Amino acid sequence: EYIALHNIRDTMLPSIEPTLGYLRLLPSLLLKVDDEVGRHLGIIKPFYALPFFLTWFAHDMRNREALMRLFDLFIPTHPCMPIYMIAAVRV
Numbered sequence: 001e002y003i004a005l006h007n008i009r010d011t012m013l014p015s016i017e018p019t020l021g022y023l024r025l026l027p028s029l030l031l032k033v034d035d036e037v038g039r040h041l042g043i044i045k046p047f048y049a050l051p052f053f054l055t056w057f058a059h060d061m062r063n064r065e066a067l068m069r070l071f072d073l074f075i076p077t078h079p080c081m082p083i084y085m086i087a088a089v090r091v
Helices: 002-007 017-023 026-033 035-042 046-055 064-074 081-090
Strands: none
Touching (some): 017 046
């Protein structure tokens, strides 16, 4: 219940707009971490990150232990934490 009310609340709303608000943070983050990657990915909409954000990487990660560590990170932190992790993985 805690996860639904705090971490993924915005992804369960009738509109996708709040979720897109999170995704719009990615180009700025990527520019700060790696200018070349940020410029390259900044010209496209960050829909490439949507499945990672919605599933907390669970749709693509085969290592269960690593996935559980990500969940341990995401649960007690701000809902933006998956966005920071997506930026780190993309660079």
